[in-house]
Amino acid sequence: MKRTRKAPLFVAFAMSLGLVSFVTGCGSAAPAEQADDQQEVVAQESVAALADGSYDIAVETDSSMFRSDSCTLTVADGAYTATLVLPGEGFSRLYFGTAEEAASASDDAIYDYHLNDEGKYTFDIPVEALDEELPIAAYGQRRDTWYDHTIIFHAPEGDALADAA
Numbered sequence: 001m002k003r004t005r006k007a008p009l010f011v012a013f014a015m016s017l018g019l020v021s022f023v024t025g026c027g028s029a030a031p032a033e034q035a036d037d038q039q040e041v042v043a044q045e046s047v048a049a050l051a052d053g054s055y056d057i058a059v060e061t062d063s064s065m066f067r068s069d070s071c072t073l074t075v076a077d078g079a080y081t082a083t084l085v086l087p088g089e090g091f092s093r094l095y096f097g098t099a100e101e102a103a104s105a106s107d108d109a110i111y112d113y114h115l116n117d118e119g120k121y122t123f124d125i126p127v128e129a130l131d132e133e134l135p136i137a138a139y140g141q142r143r144d145t146w147y148d149h150t151i152i153f154h155a156p157e158g159d160a161l162a163d164a165a
Helices: 008-022 031-046 100-103
Strands: 053-056 059-061 070-076 080-083 092-094 120-126 132-138 145-152
Touching: 092 100, 092 120, 100 132, 100 145
Parallel strands: none
Antiparallel strands: 053 070, 059 145, 070 080, 080 120, 092 132, 132 145
16 A cells, blocks of 8 residues: 555644644633623623613514514613513513412512503513513413413614604
């Protein structure tokens, strides 16, 4: 069998790649954790960078039975409040947590609907985090039951809405 120079070059390349991986820590958990921390810091900075005002935002839920018709995020002095409009009248109360927790929660922890100008069920609820899956329980009045769901309030992609003054 005839030997070529390619084999020693390949071995040298593979060894140097292994050395680089060893020195930089590829495959270890620390860089992944650092990347997650960096993403969290970037997300917090983008949320903190929101100027006071109102923003149309996208909302994601885990169910077609519990979904958003529209949502406006209001930012005031670093606090976030979502005005969540549901397309139907099936859910009349919301609670951040599980259905089991909602069943025994105090009334001040539960958010009741009000009707908007179009007669749709609307909730004004505080938002603690954007772009994160949050557990939320929705009270189905037809069956007198709390249901477990998840919701994600997405960070706004555009500028604040113009004031309607």
